[in-house]
Amino acid sequence: MTINTIGCLTQVANFLKVHPGKINLNSNSLPVRVANNSTTTGFIAIIFDLLNHSNLSLGNLQDKAEIRQWLEYALVYAINCEGSSGIQQVLKELNAVLSTRTYLVTSNVSIADVVLFYILYHIIANLSYLDKERYIHVSRWYDNLQQDANLRQKNKIIDFNTNYLICVKH
């Protein structure tokens, strides 16, 4: 988890084109970022801090609340899902949410999408085609996001080729 958190924050900083500064974990295993002589503690706080130094807009108060919600979701659920049932739960929930929307918050890419993109990368990359089909809305959302080379960064394109898919009755 620890590597995940820091790795994710670094990628988010790169995406936002903000210098990541020094990011470490403190004794409570919360990430701490030191940059420009100021210290920020906590995953969510760091992300908001990075956002404030970037060009990406946070949107209005309601958008911000939704973003906060997804960041906490990412932190409490997505980053911790290791076992099969955990992964299934997170994918199932996201799939349900994404079944009616293009992105998690508003109708544009937000930092919520970006953060979950990095956190879920290894999970999505290791999904079988069957599971990709099963969580079809997650797959569509993810495939859409990864087309942005700036967002994808060094991550390899994940194959969502549906030629070999076996149709699952939904």
Added chain:
Amino acid sequence: MVVVYSNENNPFTLKLLIAANYAKKEVQLKIVNSKDPAVPEPKHLPCLVFESRSLFIANASAYYLFPPSIEDENTVNEWLEWEATVLAPSIAVNFGTSTKSQSKAVLTNCFRTLNDALSSKQSISGKSITVCDVVIWSTLYPFYKDNNISGAYLVELNNLNHWLKHLENLPEFQEALNQYKITPGNAPYQILVNSAKYLISGDSGSIGNSNIILSPQHSVTEAVSNEEIATVRKSWLSGNENLPKPKEDVMPVLPIAGEKNILITSALPYVNNVPHLGNIIGCVLSADVFARFCRLCNYNTLYICGTDEYGTATETKALEEGLTPQQICDKYFEVHNSIYRWFNIGFDYFGRTTTPEQTKITQNLFLELNQNGFMQIQAVEQLLCEKCDRYLADRFVEGGCPHPGCNYEDARGDQCDGCGKLVNATELKNPRCKVCGTAPVSRNSSQFFLDLPKLEPLLYHWMEKSSLGWSNNARIIAKSWMKEGLKPRCITRDLKWGVPVPLDGYRDKVFYVWFDAPIGYLSITERYTKDWEKWWRPEAGTSVTLYQFMAKDNVPFHSVMFPAALLGLNRGFTTVSHLMATEYLNYEDGKFSKSRGVGVFGNDAQNTGIPSDVWRFYLLYVRPESQDSSFSWVDLATKNNSELLNNLGNFANRAQVFAEKFFGSTIPNMKLNEDDLIVLALCTRELKEYIKSLEKCKLRDGIRHILAISRHGNQYMQSSEPWVLIKGTEEEKERAGTVIGLSCNITCLLSTLLFPYMPDTSRTLRKQLNAPDNVVVLRPENPEIIPVLPPGHKLGKPSPLFSKIEQARVEELKKQFAGKQQVEQNGPATQSVQDIPTLEAAVAKQGEKVRSLKASGADKSIWQPEVTILLDLKKKLEAVQKSKPVQPNDESKPLQNGISASPEEIKALEVELDKQAILVRNLKSSGAAKTEWQPQVNILLDLKSKLAAATGTPVATPGKKNKK
């Protein structure tokens, strides 16, 4: 309007209500359950809904309702995150679930952190109450209100106690508590765990292990195009004239230039393991279905397999059973042969590796490889038992574990069961031969190594081309081996049971199993026909396509080692172009285990009364093609009853019975209308897909298409209602005839398509239809449905094809194969004695597997489950060993003498004996006369004989020493 959806007694709902009170925002509380359709996805509770948005994370909701001032923002963010990631999950899991994975220490630490933060402050973030106070307080509230659980944690944490009480009395908090009831104690946390849907860690495994078993596809039928209609009409009207004839059986089958020549092998099963269902579906059954399909397509098809018989494991087994290795092989070969025969596995030849042909080919290949410079000799340190006159395989040596801190005395040469670490046989302390117990000596012995690094470029280019037709997992495993970089592999061993190395100075060595086992494919073919080279070294102009079926653990040998050897020969050997690897089949969500009696083994299947065709059907239906799958009795019964009985069997029987009753068992005249052509078009679609699937060895999909055809057939019967038509006008009667005639023809098509999967059923069905032999053929290049049973064709006698499997029977079988756990409680002693060798073998085998997997550079997700199995096996072995050694020491000795003495009695005798001995010695040394010491000596001797009787062993006489 802001609405809070919540269930009852959920502490997180307090967060929202209190925050709203602070913000002076009106919220409407709606009590619902999480399944309520009004609750937005992902249905976590509480959920805040406003302006068509929703927030299901309580902290985000509370923050939105009651945002902090800008200067407090950072502190608040930090505390909120701490609450969300540390405090809330810990407290919820600790008090709300039975898993106490969160230790008390974590919570204690949390409370101390809070207490420190609150020193000399009224609120956590500083000056005034902020959202983080609200959130943390709400989470703690049920805990804090129940003294029984909080008392122990909160003593001496005065700041925290004070803060908890102080906040409770604030009006914003009081109002929320009055509005929404929270009971003290554990209950709210149980609710919290369920509504926040925390991921409770502790379940291992990755998503790849989950069992997703597809139910057959019921896709929405796409409209049939006019073109399709035209095509099926043309096919139907063309009649059965241009149907190709099935090939005549020839013996032996040989490849023919210009034709499709398919060579099929399934991994050679190791001779002394009784195969379980997973082994059967993994190789022999899958290969059989494909071979039958190829024969159906009139390809020249050769399917060979056999038992792999050389190696240490056979030697061990032979020692165990007191037989020679050859006798063991003969015995188990028959076991395998009869199992496969029962499962209707249609090998062209089922051979074995202990044949002169095997020796000849293996030795020739080795000599050529050596000549081509792909062999190297390296010295390997090995232990030699001089008494047994042989080098000891790792598992034949035991001794003290060499790892510091582990004093386990009986570590084996490959691994220590005491500490679980891997051991190098030569590093064991005081090693001893497992057979005779003497200490072996360490010798350097020279072994041959296959120079894989030298072969790597050849192999690399070969794999680029060949691996296109491999199953996905096979390709991944092979690629990961290549990526690791290949190392020279030892191919010889100082053993006796194997093919001897044909070079002077090395004749006492044999080839290691992995080198000679795949050569078995060649030698077994030679046993089948002296023209074996036509298959394995085809002449120019003849092409042979090799399909190899196996479970994924066999992939490295078939994708890297064996092809490398063949390429090194440079003699135009046929190499694998279709390497079809399956994943693992589990048994009822666990593993098959011979030693525990869990799962169905080959020989058990025939005793269940379930026909082999149903076994074949179900195993292929759940074939672990893209991921592990599970065998389940309930599912077996369901699939039998719903798919075979109600779908396939029902359709096949219905049309025939109708024809028998109303048309005198004759196919009536058929005049096809639009409806008939549509059903033909739909079935033709499935037929095409069936052929496509099978050509790609997607055997699981093939079944689906068969079932889809009979489903179309059933629907067609149902909507045409021939039973109504037959009572109507002449025209309607004629229509009924068409429906029945067409249905019988579709049934006939099914009998052909079933042939690879369920050969017996296919045969029975053809007999019932009195179908001519030439229907058993497919034209893969142009699949079409033609009236193979023309009007006037006389049908046979219909009878039901399948029978129902009752629920009660399922329960019985489930119990029968659930393992010996119940038995173990009744007779642990007999059980354990019997089990140790089996368990040891299992541990050794699993250890080998884990090592090779890890060495293969496979991903953790691949080897982790295997490691879990290994640890599990070890635990069992340990438990069994602990229960065992007590009895032989205590019981065997008294039995020998017929006298039993308790340890106390023996002790007393020994003490007396010592005293008497000292007395005698003192008397003698004092120079006393014999008459004086003789009576004392007699007493001493008497005592000694008593002691000897009690312990069953003669005691050394101290007196004698004195005399000398």
